[in-house]
Amino acid sequence: MKRSSAVVRRVVLAAVSVALAAGCTAQAAGPGSGSATPSGSASAEPSGSASGSATPSASPTASESESATPEASPTADGKAPSSSATFPTADPSDSASAGTPGSPVLMKDGDENEQVRELQARLRQLKHFDRAPTGFYGSMTARSVKSFQKRQGLVGTGSVDETTWQRLLGASRKPTADELKPSTTNALDTPAPACMTGRVLCISKESRTLAWMIDGKVVSSMDVRFGSENTPTREGTFSVGWKAREWTSTIYHTPMPYAMFFSGGQAVHYSSDFAARGYAGASHGCVNVRDRAKLSALFDQVKVGDKVVVHW
Numbered sequence: 001m002k003r004s005s006a007v008v009r010r011v012v013l014a015a016v017s018v019a020l021a022a023g024c025t026a027q028a029a030g031p032g033s034g035s036a037t038p039s040g041s042a043s044a045e046p047s048g049s050a051s052g053s054a055t056p057s058a059s060p061t062a063s064e065s066e067s068a069t070p071e072a073s074p075t076a077d078g079k080a081p082s083s084s085a086t087f088p089t090a091d092p093s094d095s096a097s098a099g100t101p102g103s104p105v106l107m108k109d110g111d112e113n114e115q116v117r118e119l120q121a122r123l124r125q126l127k128h129f130d131r132a133p134t135g136f137y138g139s140m141t142a143r144s145v146k147s148f149q150k151r152q153g154l155v156g157t158g159s160v161d162e163t164t165w166q167r168l169l170g171a172s173r174k175p176t177a178d179e180l181k182p183s184t185t186n187a188l189d190t191p192a193p194a195c196m197t198g199r200v201l202c203i204s205k206e207s208r209t210l211a212w213m214i215d216g217k218v219v220s221s222m223d224v225r226f227g228s229e230n231t232p233t234r235e236g237t238f239s240v241g242w243k244a245r246e247w248t249s250t251i252y253h254t255p256m257p258y259a260m261f262f263s264g265g266q267a268v269h270y271s272s273d274f275a276a277r278g279y280a281g282a283s284h285g286c287v288n289v290r291d292r293a294k295l296s297a298l299f300d301q302v303k304v305g306d307k308v309v310v311h312w
Helices: 002-021 114-125 139-151 162-171 272-280 292-301
Strands: 105-107 199-204 209-214 217-225 236-239 242-244 259-263 266-270 287-289 307-311
Touching: 105 114, 105 162, 114 139, 114 162, 139 162, 217 272, 217 292, 236 259, 259 307, 266 292, 272 287, 287 292
Parallel strands: 199 307, 266 287
Antiparallel strands: 199 209, 209 217, 217 287, 236 307, 242 259, 259 266
């Protein structure tokens, strides 16, 4: 009877431990992450001087931007501080085919971390990847991996397994800090068809770029950052509804200089948080720009009514 009681006691204690371990934890501020915000339609009345010929018919909604985390000061080169990441090892349970049939996958489409950034930097050294690393494993990265695999005589799957990764390490060198986080603007994505006519802010989530285009020609471009998966930046074709050179969010109480609103409370605007932390943070849905000088010049050129296209 005593043994039976002891067994029951151990089972109860184990159940309590599991319940405690499943409790809530703080959301880490990483690439593509951000604090969740209400999806309601709380209004934010203008507190700045709006410019442009159109008067807004509705105030910004709760999807206004700026990361809710405290802002840090930008480094001398304007890049986000580097962090020492521990790269994940292969998960034997993930046996999707990669360079070697049956080999566990290390990186695949949809992943976003510092190992993906290093993967992109190394592929770029070998001319398989033609843009600045973003840390996001999308279709372009998959095509680049497939190209490398075929050149190495591996099965071209577009996912990275241990064999593919070791081949890449042997064929390339450790990327420098500037190769991992270049000071130059990300290479532009192929414009969506809707970007090829008229005056357009053509915004690619894949390459994290904004291209100001007129009749199919790129006038200027810059890096951008989007909302997290909890507060995503809406995709589609919109137009600039109104502009404000100086604006402060009445919901998050953060400055949004050079704001160009295109979808409710979502706007293209300068973000000091993006300038300081780069892709380590996220907006609440807006399109953040970290180059203030470029955005200031763009703000003067864009007119109310100009097209805005957000695409992958």
